[in-house]
Amino acid sequence: MKIYLDNAATTQLDPEVFSAMTPYLLEHYGNASSHHAHGREAKQAIEEARNTIASLINADPSEIIFTGGGTEADNTALLSAEGRRVITTPLEHHAVLHALNKPHYLSVNNKGEIDLAELELLLSDGVPSFVSIMHANNEIGVVNDIEVIGKLCESYGAIFHSDTVQTIGHYRHDLQNLKAHYITCSAHKFHGPKGVGFLYCRKGTNLSQLLHGGSQERKLRAGTENIAGIIGLAKAFEIACRDIDEHTHHIQNLKSRLVEKLETLPGITFNSTSATEDSLYTVLSVNFPPTGIDLLALLDQNNISVSGGSACSTGSASHVLQAIKSDRSKDTVRFSFSKFNTVEEIDYTADILYNLFKVTNNKIGEVEYSV
Ligand code: PLP
Numbered sequence: 001m002k003i004y005l006d007n008a009a010t011t012q013l014d015p016e017v018f019s020a021m022t023p024y025l026l027e028h029y030g031n032a033s034s035h036h037a038h039g040r041e042a043k044q045a046i047e048e049a050r051n052t053i054a055s056l057i058n059a060d061p062s063e064i065i066f067t068g069g070g071t072e073a074d075n076t077a078l079l080s081a082e083g084r085r086v087i088t089t090p091l092e093h094h095a096v097l098h099a100l101n102k103p104h105y106l107s108v109n110n111k112g113e114i115d116l117a118e119l120e121l122l123l124s125d126g127v128p129s130f131v132s133i134m135h136a137n138n139e140i141g142v143v144n145d146i147e148v149i150g151k152l153c154e155s156y157g158a159i160f161h162s163d164t165v166q167t168i169g170h171y172r173h174d175l176q177n178l179k180a181h182y183i184t185c186s187a188h189k190f191h192g193p194k195g196v197g198f199l200y201c202r203k204g205t206n207l208s209q210l211l212h213g214g215s216q217e218r219k220l221r222a223g224t225e226n227i228a229g230i231i232g233l234a235k236a237f238e239i240a241c242r243d244i245d246e247h248t249h250h251i252q253n254l255k256s257r258l259v260e261k262l263e264t265l266p267g268i269t270f271n272s273t274s275a276t277e278d279s280l281y282t283v284l285s286v287n288f289p290p291t292g293i294d295l296l297a298l299l300d301q302n303n304i305s306v307s308g309g310s311a312c313s314t315g316s317a318s319h320v321l322q323a324i325k326s327d328r329s330k331d332t333v334r335f336s337f338s339k340f341n342t343v344e345e346i347d348y349t350a351d352i353l354y355n356l357f358k359v360t361n362n363k364i365g366e367v368e369y370s371v
């Protein structure tokens with residue numbers, strides 16, 4: 001049995017999505033900018049995908065710009081902040097943080113929660129601002145109330161960007177209620193293909209061009225469209241929204257089951273709100289007592305794929321765990337779930353950890369661990 005519990009890093013392509021994509025790799029492979037039949041066919045398919053996506057988030061199709069994934073969508077939104085003071089949080093993904101030059105960081109508590117009063121105080125000074133706050137954090141699962149933040153930004157005339165990469169396809173988004181100017185999406189986080197996503201940019205909002213060249217995407221994003229990817233993105237999004245209630249329920253059950261099992265082990269703590277119902281239901285961030293054993297490698301040897309933080313920050317200390325002052329003497333494992341995971345997989349994973357951490361004089365083999 002090979003167990004994949006790293007779905008916040010990426011997800012398995014849904015076979016239904018694969019079937020929808022293949023005709024656009026093998027038969028309808030035209031360049032959407034060409035004027036002949038092959039090109040027109042490709043163009044039409046892209047516009048249908050745009051319409052599908054727009055209707056799923058209650059937006060206008062002209063507000064959807066296809067990108068090469070979440071990073072590009074975030075980078076493009078932030079490029080459009082020019083001239084404004086940028087306010088963000090230390091917990092954002094590197095796709096946001098590394099695209100910013102000396103932003104103002106809001107403080108976060110040890111759960112990773114921001115203080116909206118601090119944001120309001122800043123916005124009230126009248127400096128034209130661009131606020132970038134993610135919907136849910138990919139490492140610790142803390143969820144920000146972006147509806148409230150959007151309204152706050154609107155009342156002070158601030159532009160609001162939210163990195164919704166971890167929540168699109170897992171939560172419903174309605175852009176008539178959500179007062180965001182930009183939100184971002186990456187297909188591979190909800191069983192679509194890698195390297196494709198979209199940027200939602202509200203009508204009338206400034207949009208700077210990141211990629212220069214041809215006049216694709218109404219001259220907003222140059223480069224031949226990834227037609228099969230775009231078809232896959234729209235299909236994956238359609239499936240995700242169609243089955244959202246069933247999948248939420250299934251994944252929440254898996255997560256609660258793992259929480260209940262791990263809670264019985266000595267010395268275990270959970271980061272942020274990740275073990276509660278307030279958190280991103282696909283992510284569980286657990287601190288294990290130090291053992292001297294490489295926990296990720298041990299799980300890997302037992303055919304269980306998990307991560308220590310985010311896939312993108314592998315090898316370096318997690319900026320998110322540092323920002324929430326998580327106890328760094330402990331070993332952190334992020335378990336992240338999808339609709340394809342099963343109860344058997346959760347039980348097997350818990351068993352492996354039980355065997356490792358069961359209290360035999362606080363020793364794992366010859367290694368003592370502190371609880
Ligand atoms: N933002 C968040 C919160 C993410 O989790 C990720 C992916 O890990 C990204 C942005 C980047 O998306 P992509 O991998 O599509 O570039």
